[in-house]
Amino acid sequence: MNNNVATVLQITDIHKVLGGKEILRGVSMTVDKGELKILIGPSGGGKSTLLQCINFLLPPDQGRIFLDGSEVHFHKKAELYRYRQQVGMIFQDFNLFDHLNALDNVSIALRKVKKIHKAEAGDRAYHELERVGLSDKTDLYPAELSGGQKQRVSIARALAMDPKVILLDEPTSALDPELIGEVLRVIVDLARSGMTMIMATHQIGYVKSLTNEILFMENGRIIEHGPPEKLLSADADTRCRGFCEMLKDLVREP
Template identity: 55%
Template sequence: MLRVDDIHKRYGDNEVLKGISLTLERGATKVLIGPSGSGKSTLLRCINHLNKPDRGTIELDGQRITDANIDRMRAQIGFVFQDFNLFSHLTVLDNVRICQLKVKRLSHEEATRRAHEELERVGLGDKAGAYPAELSGGQQQRVSIARALAMDPMLMLFDEPTSALDPELTGEVVKVMQQLADDGMTMLVVSHEMGFARQAADEIIFMEGGYIIEQGPPDVLFSTPAQERTRAFLNVIAEHG
């Protein structure tokens, strides 16, 4: 479904991505891991064209993502950020409903039905009338996931969705993501949640310094990584886990 070919991206003198290529099959979950500054978040932003790559091509379901059709393509890609990006002046229901009304131009009734459906899916059916400030961080992140799902995306991108949460709130978000993976949602996830990566991912991709250093199934990459740098990174994660 997703094909990323030789993506390069620099900011001034800093070359963040140095020729990244990967594919993602329909219904698969891949998890990007690696130290801060390795280019993981930039890669996601390039896929969604929040940042335009300097070189390389990205295809979604056989169609090249270009400036000409970027809005239509973006509507098919759900993006969940580190910070929740909710509208503080809107209720939970309106936060989930607004993109369906403005972007997909669904009827008010259909947008409302879809919003309630996805709020139930993330376990927040009873919070439709609440405002973001009345919710915990974990609940706010689940609202942002529901908002993305309500657009009925082909692909979901998650950029460290639990990094802004207290540890005790992380589990509720990971549980929702695990369920999405089990349901066959196509997902590319940047995360340091190794438990989720082991359980949900079809493949782990280790990035450092703008390159993919190693990739493989979780049981192989976690137990017998081929690269010494991968092994060192996983040891550090294990020590702090």
């Protein structure tokens, strides 16, 4: 572990077997405060599995995770719960509670997990919904919201916990093309405000100016990594560039 105080999250040599298949084959990375790391690569390469291992939704078979310089001991329940509160997760399919309105979706964890009083949790939730442009939608239920609005509620919910890092797993890939922009704009604002994030995405054109490192993942390993100028420049002979060139025909940039 290095002693650089700016390092928020460090993972070393993460391995994971699922269904008898080696899905992660030794993944390591370091994320500094305020960084946006972009995870990209072909479908099935292990991006979702990696993000789930980082937040311990899937326990890694091997590997270590450090938050703010301290190793997380996941077998200790209190440590696991504290860690989960500090590492937010945004899923492709939003994962909202259908029976709760937007405000309660954002405030529920503040009340149940952080034990914050209802009125204060509500104020905090309102503030976060305002931040993602949804202050007029607080009473609406997920079924009454568009996909883009639902994803913004889920971002507000993550923000409400005041996390040290947010993991985003293809946050716009379940959205209709015309709704992608409103969600990416919120993510761009977060990156500019200094939020520390790891995001799996194919919207590389939109976010490449905000990242200092792209991690190209294939077959359970990060096979290339570096700044976008290096991996994506016109003369770069990288798998990452080839992959992104191919995506250009498939992924619509807002």
